[in-house]
Amino acid sequence: MGASNIPYDANEFTGRRILVTGGTRGIGEAIFNRLMRGGGRVLTTARTIPPGGNSEQFIQADVSTRAGADHIIKTTFDRLGGLDILIHNVGGSAA
Numbered sequence: 001m002g003a004s005n006i007p008y009d010a011n012e013f014t015g016r017r018i019l020v021t022g023g024t025r026g027i028g029e030a031i032f033n034r035l036m037r038g039g040g041r042v043l044t045t046a047r048t049i050p051p052g053g054n055s056e057q058f059i060q061a062d063v064s065t066r067a068g069a070d071h072i073i074k075t076t077f078d079r080l081g082g083l084d085i086l087i088h089n090v091g092g093s094a095a
Contacts, residue, residue, distance in 0.1 A: 008034070008037060008038060009038060010037065010038065010039055011038070011039045012038040012039065013035055013038035013039050013040030013085075014038075014039035014040070015039075016035075016039075016040045016041065016084045016085055017040075017041050017076075017080040017081070017082055017083050017084045017085070018035050018040045018041065018042045018043070018083075018084065018085040018086075018087070019042075019043050019044070019045070019072070019076050019080075019083055019085070019086050019087070020032045020035065020042060020043070020044045020045075020087045020089055021044070021045045021063050021072075021086075021087070021088050021089050021090040022044075022045065022046060022063070022089040022090040022091070023042075023044030023045065023046070023087075023089060024044060024046040024049075024050045024053065024058070025046075025050070027089065028044070028089040028090075031087055031089060032044045035085075040085070041080055042057060043057055043058070043059055043075075043076055043079060043080065044057060044058055044059070045058070045059045045060075045061055045063055045072055045090075046058070046060065047060065047061070047062050048060065056079075059071070059072050059075045059076070061075075063090050064090070
């Protein structure tokens with residue numbers, strides 16, 4: 001059974017402003033898609049925008065740098081006006 005066949009509440013995250021770091025591949029992408037299907041207003045981050053990615057739902061930045069984190073914070077508040085849920089999915093870093 002694929003993830004798209006699992007029942008879910010399409011309104012579970014309605015009204016929630018959500019940020020998923022590292023949400024363009026793998027588990028992060030699955031989390032992002034699930035939150036979108038649940039009605040959330042979801043943004044995601046990565047160092048490069050994926051092919052075919054929606055630029056309105058994507059923040060291009062390196063979360064492991066101060067400048068990248070500052071850009072993510074500013075852009076999130078500019079686009080969503082605040083944040084209700086943060087899922088920090090980015091892997092470890094020496095930064």
